[in-house]
Amino acid sequence: MSMDGILNVLKPPGMTSHDVVGYVRKVTGQKKTGHTGTLDPGAAGVLPVCLGKATKIIQFLPDDKCYRAEITFGKSTSTQDSFGDVLKSDGAYGINATDIEQELKSFKGWINQIPPMTSAIKHHGKKLYELARAGIEVERKPRTVYIHEIALMNFNDDKIFPSAILHIHCSAGTYVRTICHDLGEKLGCGAYMSFLLRTRAGVFALEDTITLEQLTEPSGLDMETLLVPMGRALAYIPVVDLDNRSARAISCGNSITLPVHILASRLVAKQLVRLERAGVLIALAAVKDDPNMSEHYMLQPVKVLV
Missing domain, CATH: 2.30.130.10 (PUA domain)
Incomplete structure (x- = not known):
């Protein structure tokens, strides 16, 4: 039976977006499956997976995103997140919530980002993360993205490595890890993204997600109930x-x-x-x-x- 619609999946940390699509394909038996935008393996949150004819509308779905990002100050890594090699670990003495909020103002609106070497952007036919794994770093051109909203939600005043939670509403193609890295550079102490949760992707919200386990629960909802119709996803x-x-x-x-x-x-x-x-x-x-x-x-x- 053909299934045409979108599953609003809660991606767990530790799986790639490709892994999630493969799992959904296996469980549903639907060959035509695809996600609407990659979420880093270490990140969690909203990952819409389109099935059947819904794979044809991916390009028309609203593509803005919302995130909650944890940022740790006083340390920089090679990947701008917690999985890379530590490049600097001098601590961040004396920064406070006021300093952070002041610097966050410069990230609102149109900004330029240099894609990290861990991204999937291609350079002469090779993905950047493939080059990075081979120990090769190349020059990357800045990309323009739009930050609708960025706000400090919480600040943990550790004496050496303080951390914060940021809310970010941004356009597709925004690298949240790069925002964290660049914020640390502006504050003069370095920083990296220590965790990432996607809370919304277009019209799909975190509170409406389903877990991968729910797809296989015998007493759970049937697939027709779980699928978001294409018309609802394109209600705009x-x-x-x-x-x-x-x-x-x-x-x-x-x-x-x-x-x-x-x-x-x-x-x-x-x-x-x-x-x-x-x-x-x-x-x-x-x-x-x-x-x-x-x-x-x-x-x-x-x-x-x-």
Whole structure:
């Protein structure tokens, strides 16, 4: 039986995101599976896993993320987290919560990050972490990311190695470990990310996750109940309900035209819409820009799901 939807999985520390997808594939018997964004092996938290036709919508899912990160000051590592070699361990004497909050202001909005050598970004066909394992370090170009919110949630005033908990809401592609490292550099004491918990990925929240054990519990919920429907995951995209004729045309990959007045809100050129028939998502389409059709929308399917 084909399963089409998203499982909001709680990834445990110690497993790679690929491992989690493999486990889900084995348990469900669904060959088409894929996650929506890698979470470090040592990290825990939200890891949405798409099954069946839902693998086709990964690129359209909201991709901002929220994290709780523990940062330890006074020590720097080769990987910017707790798994690397210690490069410096001089302690962080005298820093306080006020100092941290002041420096955090510089991380809000658009910032540039130099990807760590432990990342999966490719350099001449090789992933950076593969080069790092071979003892090779290469120059990396800065990448621009957006920090919606960053805040100090807790501060542990250890005399030598104080630590803190940060809340971070950021765009996809943000390296939280690099934020921790760079914050330590700004404070002049060094720092590394000592633990990471992803609390949200797009519309998927930590409080709604399921454990890997729940997928195999005999008395647990059935898979249809656990799966988040594709339409709900794409709720930010306006929906258009189609009649049978339009649904058939879209299913064949053809464009359709619809009168402007039958839609609840005005659409603009290139805007994405969800096309549904009887509550079932059949395609995603884009509004075509045609100045000669002011009273109609032309909708061109960009991803057919039936």
